[in-house]
Amino acid sequence: MNRLNQLPTLRITPSEKLSLNYRGKTVQGVAGDTVATALFANGVRVFARSLKYHRPRGLYSLDGECSNTCMDVNGVPNVRTENTLLKDGMVVREQNVKGSADRDWLAFIDKLDWMMPAGFYYKTMHKPAAIWPVAMKQIRKAAGIGVISADYQMKGQYDEMFIKAEVTVIGGGAAGMTAALAAAESGQRVVLLESRPHLGGCFDYRVSTTAEGTPLYERARDLAEKVKLTGNIRVFKHTSMVGAYNNNLITAFQVGKASDTFTERYIEIRSDSVVVATGCIERPLIFDHNERPGVMQVGCAHRMARTYGLLPGSEAVFSVGHDLGLEAAVDLFDLGLKINCVADIREDGQNPELMLALAERKIPVLKGWVAAKAHGCKKVEKVTLSTVEGTVKRQFPCDLLVASAGLTPVTGPFILAQAKMGYDSHTGYFLPTELPEKMFPAGRITGVNHPGAIEASGRLAGLKAAAAAGADVGKTVAEAEKAASVLPGPERGCKLVTAPVKGRKSFICFDEDTTIKNIKQAIEMGFDVPELIKRFTSAGTGPGQGGIPGHNLPLFVAKYTASISTPVPTTVRPPLVPTFLATYAGYNHHMFKHTPLHDSQIADGGIFRNIGVWQRARYFSADFDCREEILNVRNNVGMLDGSTLGKFRIHGPDALKALQRVYVSDMSKVKEGRIKYSAMCNDDGCVIDDGVVVKLGENDYYFTTSTGRAGQTVEWIRYHTRFDGWDFSLVNLTDAMGVINISGPNARKVLSKVVDIDLSSEAFPFSGYREFLIKDAVFVRAMRLGFVGELSYELHVPSSYTQAVWDLLKEAGAEFGIRNFGVEAQNVLRMEKCHVILGSESEQRTNLLDLGLGFLWDRKKADAKTVGAVALRQAEKDAGRLKLVGIRMEDDDRPARDGALIVDNNVRGYVATMRKSFTTGQAVGMALVESQLADIGTRIEIFEDECNGVRLYARVVATPFYDPKGERMKS
Amino acid sequence: MFWKSKPLWGNKTRLKSSYDAVIIGGGLHGLATAYYLAKEHGLTDVAIIEKRFIGFGGAGRNTAIVRANQRTQYNVPLYKEALDLWPVLTKELDYNLMFNNCGNLNLMHSEAAMKAARMTIATAQFHGVESHLIDAKQAKELVPALNISEDITFPIHGAMFHPPGGIVRHDAVVWGLAKGAAKHGVDIHQHTEATAIHTEGGKITGVETSRGRIHTPRVLVSAGGYSAGLIYHMLGIKLPIAVLTIQAMVTQPLKPLLDHVVSSGAYHCYANQTLKGEIATGAHMDQWPNYTTQNTAHYIKHQAEALSDWLPCLRGVKFMRIWGGLADMTPDMAPIMDGNDHYEGFYMDCGWGYFGFKSCSAVGKYMAQYMASGHCPDMLKPFNLRRYENHQLMGETAELVSYTPNN
Ligand SMILES: Cc1cc2nc3c(=O)[nH]c(=O)nc-3n(C[C@H](O)[C@H](O)[C@H](O)COP(=O)(O)OP(=O)(O)OC[C@H]3O[C@@H](n4cnc5c(N)ncnc54)[C@H](O)[C@@H]3O)c2cc1C
DSSP states (O other): OOOOTTOTTOOSEEEEEEEEEETTEEEEEEETOBHHHHHHHTTOOOOEEOTTTOOEEOOOOSSOSSGGGEEEETTEEEEEGGGSBOOTTEEEEOOSOSBOSSSBTTGGGGGGGGGOOTTHHHHSSOSSTTHHHHHHHHHHHHSOSBOOOTTOOOOSOEEEEEEEEEEEEEOOBHHHHHHHHHHHTTTOOEEEEOSSSSSBGGGTTOOOBOTTSOBHHHHHHHHHHHHHHOTTEEEEOSEEEEEEEGGGEEEEEEEOOTTSSOSEEEEEEEEEEEEEOOOEEEEOOOOBTTTSTTEEOHHHHHHHHHTTOOOOOSEEEEEESSHHHHHHHHHHHHTTOEEEEEEESOSSOOOHHHHHHHHHTTOOEEETEEEEEEEOSSSOOEEEEEETTSSOEEEEEOSEEEEOOEEEEOOHHHHHTTOOEEEOTTTOOEEESSOOTTEEEOGGGGTOOSHHHHHHHHHHHHHHHHHHTTOOOTTHHHHHHHHHHTSOOOOOOOOOOSOSOOOTTOEEETTTTEEHHHHHHHHHTTOOSHHHHHHHHOTTOSTTTTTTHHHHHHHHHHHHOTTOOSOOOOOOOSOSSOEEHHHHHTTOOOOOBOOTTHHHHHHTTOEEEEETTEEEEEESSTTSSOHHHHHHHHHSOEEEEOTTSEEEEEESTTHHHHHHHHBSSOGGGOOBTBEEEEEEEOTTSBEEEEEEEEEEETTEEEEEEOGGGTTTHHHHHHHHTTTTTOOOEEEEOTTTEEEEEEESTTHHHHHHTTOOSOOSTTTSOTTBEEEEEETTTEEEEEEEOOTTSSSEEEEEEEHHHHHHHHHHHHHHHGGGTOEEOOHHHHHHHHHHTTOOOTTTTOOTTOBTTTTTOGGGOOTTOGGGOOTTHHHHHHHTTOOOSEEEEEEEESSTTOOOOTTOEEESSSEEEEEEEEEEOTTTOOEEEEEEEEGGGOSTTOEEEEEOTTOTTOOEEEEEEOSOSSOTTOHHHHO | OOOOOOOTTOOOOOOOSBOSEEEEOOSHHHHHHHHHHHHHSOOOOEEEEOSSOTTOSGGGTSOOEEOOOOSSTTTHHHHHHHHHHHHHHHHHHTSOOOOBOOOEEEEEOSHHHHHHHHHHHHHHHHTTOOOEEEEHHHHHHHOTTOOOOSSSSSOOOEEEEETTOEEOOHHHHHHHHHHHHHHTTOEEEOSOOEEEEEEETTEEEEEEETTEEEEOSOEEEOOGGGHHHHHHHHHOOOOOOEEEEEEEEEEOOBSSOOOSEEEETTTTEEEEEOTTSOEEEEEEEEEEEOSOOOOOHHHHHHHHHHHHHHSGGGGGSEEEEEEEEEEEEOTTSOOEEEESSSSBTEEEEEOOTTOHHHHHHHHHHHHHHHHHHSSOOGGGGGGOTHHHHTTOOOOSOOSOOOSSTTO
16 A cells, blocks of 8 residues: 655654564554554454454554454454554464454354344343353353463563652643643643653644644644753653542553663652643444444544555545544545545534635535445445434445544543543533542643644643642733633534434444444333443443443433433543553562571571561471471570561650550569560450560560561550550661570570670579670670570571671581571471460460460559450450360371361361471370360360361360470570 | 343332331342342332442442352351352342352462461361362462462462352342342332431331431341441441452453462452453452542552462453442451341341352341341351450451451
8 A cells, every 4th residue: 555655744754664474474564653554554454353243343543442453462462453553573463253354254143133132141041051051151252352371471571660740741732732831831840641652632643724824733743842842841652641549649651662671661650730631532423334444533534644644545435523524524635535425413513614625625515414324344335324313315435434423532530530520511521520639621621622722721721730739820820811711612512422323233332342222222121320331231341441432322321311311421440541460560579578697598498488578488398397407406406587576675754554555464564684475465355466575674675576466566556555645665676686596405505605694594594684795796685485495595686797696606506516497397396385376376366365375464454454455354254265275186197287177066166286296206286176175185076178077086185295394495 | 132121120119108128228238138038028018228229339349259168167158058049049030140150269378378278178178168278280270370480479389279169240140139129029219318217216117218208117238338337327336347448450351261260368369250251350458448439559550460470471461440349347357247136127237348249149038037037047146246245256367357457
């Protein structure tokens, strides 16, 4: 196909050839082409088949309002080829066809539409019930458009960007550019977003002129140049705005050029105010076969010629409802298109100059006429025009039918910003009845079409936005308001809803193959709200995001149901433009915290797991049973990285009061040099945290929380003291301190090699707390704890020194064969001691008493209003609770799995943790059981998953299982 | 065409001044209860009062996942019955609810999660519900798109596979139940808002609506996310419910890719393919209580990040639409179904969070029984409101949940 290569409006570079592979053949396009325009240049007219009826579909709008040109590009399904820029070497395939788009042997389905009225799925295929599974398989196969393979790997670089600006302008047409320039005058930072690869909007391809006689395309290029030269305007081209959220948070994504480092880029803009200058798309004209290949909207036909140099047909009929249609007819005629007739829906009100131009070119014009039917299948061959009332009909041959009912504003950004929308009877548009805060419309979206008025409204909106963002714009707003007011205001819109047709083949939604007839059926079935009709008929739920039916559906419903007087719009939802998951995901960082000892744990062979927000070494044994790690702690000495523990300091005059509020114990009894183990409960008395508290001085405490609670602890304490006005400071030291746990009978010997304080049990007893320096330099808080049941020291060391201390201990321990142990070994060790881990031996509903930790609770500090105390008092009398008990299997070689149920005829509890103990040779564990089963000696029945009816048995036994007197940990 | 279109749920009727029972909320639970009241208990003089249109609330916004692998013995039998009811209702209502019992996979990303799954699976098996623990490789065989490599944020250890679950067409349930209820004589009043509940001497006497007053001895509040606010404002009863926004989204339609519902707790993300071919996916709830159904920029991004990890082929697919609804969360993730306690004739059915779709059929059946007889069926007894007063949470969730700052 010959291109019109010399037009000043072109956005292609004809000399720069690109190739693409289409159905196995290599064809040529040029730089600036979209995939679809390149294919069109190569004679392709049928791009796809429709979802349900497999009707042939062609170029219709060029802005992606429907799935007509959706194809598979490089293995990516549903690519809207009409606005996807061609890149060299693209591989393009058709979708949803058996055969090809041109010859699809599923096309016969189009004849079966009578079998598929609105909602037919709901009424069929379930009688008899046995056919449904079969039918469902077929439905699944028939549904869906594109294919993605399960092992598809998306290529490219997906960036993300978070920016701050005072004003964001959405839409880079004349209004948007003018708005950006006006807003930038006061020095504010302005972001300008334009979805096409170039600025210019509806001026970009038009040769008609401004009042001063400048062609609009030149005016657009002048404005673009000014924008470019304005330093505080940041322009993002090829960038579609997709979301608007509270406080004017705008999201968008940009498609990268070949020279960019990114394929696509997610952009989030936090701005004070927003100008919406998104202009208009066209309201589709509804008539019989209104979506045949060869039926195009005005802008599409016009831009094909002016932007891409492709005459969209050779012989055309126009059926339009707006002056832009007449303007396009004149211009396309001058570019060589034969025009057999222009039917204008409007009886009057046309621009006289355009009428004159049409007359000069001897183009017949029929006023009050409209297309009623397009003939031909894979391309339009002729058209039946009819008077708007349907009384008189005439046929014209053509291979191009330019059809459009008028304009429809792109109000998506307003709707996303929660604007209430209402029908404006002058323009026929749905417009915001009240503007969202700091959001201003500009340009054609307001109903104006006069070029001067478009720019004037842009300037006004830009200044208002700047003012709303805090700029001092002086009197300029008033001046701009005055300037705009003398120019033509919003134009009266064409109100025709459909051509005079029955509507069996008149499509209101192309993506879902929804016809006017389907809508009528839905209404007759009682679906009288557009939103419901949308759901029932699927109209507007396809890849085109409602671009085709968005305006027409409510208009039609209002017309057809006399009960609704004014049309009610349907909602629009983000993203306004379909957006790749890859683009939304951006960098997709892994976000886990590493302890100060992370690298050395890896070097020592740690097998890591994600535990909460951390990555921790769970095993140092490939077989995961951790036998060696465990026995080494029991018999020798081991080291554990405990740095994930929550660590806090609280101090200030009321620090003790705060602790009394959240801890169940009497914290006034904490003595200097000693540690106190205690727990926190919630209002239900359920244990949410446990840890130790150390008194550093008067009203100065250091305390630990479980790993999982570290993040919430500050807020928890703040919340529960919020009405008291207490004076204390609370610092989260979790990341500032590393923790090394050194445990086992030889722990003292190892530690004594690196510290020079007296470590004897008399000087530093069990439950003691000491502070000292290692190597005269590193400050250490040391606690003698017994979580794993052996002689054990927990050293809290500033993070930056933790590795050094670890290395010293490792060196010192070498002669004993010190080795690491991981979280799983610790789990077994502490289980043998029946020390609980919250979340493992407790669940959400487990309270302090259920866990057997009632001894921690000091009931005599009522004044403290301890969180959970009320519930605990009540629960004391409650027999119907689960209790934590120790159990031992009758068969020591068959420990039950964690999570096994304890049952009789009902579920009575479950096994929390159970292992075969290497130390004692017994299969022992802890279980939560109903209190009736909690007595020592009770035989319990265990139901494991996949047990096939075979039950296991155990008995409740005394705890702990290991070193009941605690001699080892106190040694 | 061989169907004549006629109104699916009856002609519009006038609001009568008195009904035997009034149901506030034309959602899943209201419609199901009305249907069973009329069909099984002969209580046909029933009005459903719906502020907007039927299905406006969660009923029209959910992702239609159904399953019966809950955690506790109180819940499993109820959900099992609900699951078994889909084919029965399809037949009874003569409306295709499009039950696709494709099975659910619940991914496990840690040893601790595997242990938790074991308990849930044992509970299911104990109650005769099919559910199995499978390893990552088996999961991959069922869901070829799954990424079971080690180098993702939460590597997949295995999954809980629950074959009888699946998806049902949510809109069909709304319209089908409405059709059934109307057929048995229930009046469905759309665009009618309940504004007050009247009581006298501890008894329900009527409901005030935007279209006038109705005398009735029985009222059920089943207004989804709006229930807690409504019950407090109308009767002063405070419920331990936090209302949060929950969002869901769909991609562009694809040819069959996912044959199961797949979900991941660690990623806060689930995905399934609708019969239309869209991948429907949902995120966890917003972390702060609010009554709006507004979307947030964060969640769609989060969802894309999560899916990029565990269903990486979807990176080449586009999101098409996201929406929000309300999730009314109780502290123990189990609903509140109660009646005849505070006021004689006052019933409530709420706190359904994000699991009120899968339960609605069975709940409708038992709530109808409750309302018709005045006595609480055994099945519903554990769900009474007083359990919170007694600090006896149900245990439907193991983890500590915190929807409000105070717990
Ligand atoms: C995004 C999302 C995903 C979900 N996914 C699932 C899922 O996969 N599986 C699942 O089981 N559940 C899911 N749910 C939860 C499920 O949708 C709800 O639990 C369920 O809809 C609750 O049903 P309902 O009948 O109680 O309330 P709703 O369906 O919400 O209906 C309540 C109705 O009450 C009306 N109403 C409110 N106030 C008044 C008034 N004053 N007067 C009259 N009428 C009033 C509302 O307009 C509404 O129509 C999801 C929810 C959401 C939001």
